[in-house]
Amino acid sequence: QIQLVESGGGLVQAGDSLRLSCAASGLSFSRYYMGWFRQAPGKEREFVGGITRYGASTYYADSVEGRFTISRDNAKNTVYLRMNSLKPEDAAVYYCAANPELGYTLRVAGDFMYWGQGTQVTVSS
Numbered sequence: 001q002i003q004l005v006e007s008g009g010g011l012v013q014a015g016d017s018l019r020l021s022c023a024a025s026g027l028s029f030s031r032y033y034m035g036w037f038r039q040a041p042g043k044e045r046e047f048v049g050g051i052t053r054y055g056a057s058t059y060y061a062d063s064v065e066g067r068f069t070i071s072r073d074n075a076k077n078t079v080y081l082r083m084n085s086l087k088p089e090d091a092a093v094y095y096c097a098a099n100p101e102l103g104y105t106l107r108v109a110g111d112f113m114y115w116g117q118g119t120q121v122t123v124s125s
Contacts, residue, residue: 003026005024006118009119010122015086025077032099034072034079036095037095038093083121090123
C-alpha cells in the first residue's frame with residue numbers, strides 16, 4: 001500500500017520559514033517524480049513545485065520561485081519543501097504527490113497518481 005505522509009506545517013508569521021516533509025512508503029521512491037501542491041479555502045489545488053526522480057531537476061510555480069526549494073533524499077524516501085519569506089497568500093493546505101517518472105515535467109494535479117493527506121500552513125501578517 002502506497003502512502004505519502006506530510007508533516008511540518010504550522011502557524012508562522014509573514015517572513016518566517018518552514019520546512020515540510022513528505023515520507024513515502026510502499027513504492028520504489030527513486031522511480032517517482034514528486035510534486036507539491038497547495039489548496040487554499042475556496043480555491044483550486046495549485047502546483048507549487050516538482051522534482052525529478054534523482055533530484056537533478058526542480059520546477060516551481062512563478063508565485064514561489066526564489067522563495068521555495070524542493071529537495072529529496074531517496075535513501076530516506078522523503079521529499080522536502082523549504083519555504084522561505086512566507087507570505088499570507090502562501091497559507092493553504094500543502095499536499096505532496098507522486099507519479100512514476102515520465103521524462104517530462106508534471107504540473108497538473110490530475111497527472112499524479114498518489115497523494116498525501118495534506119498539512120496546514122497558516123501565515124499571519
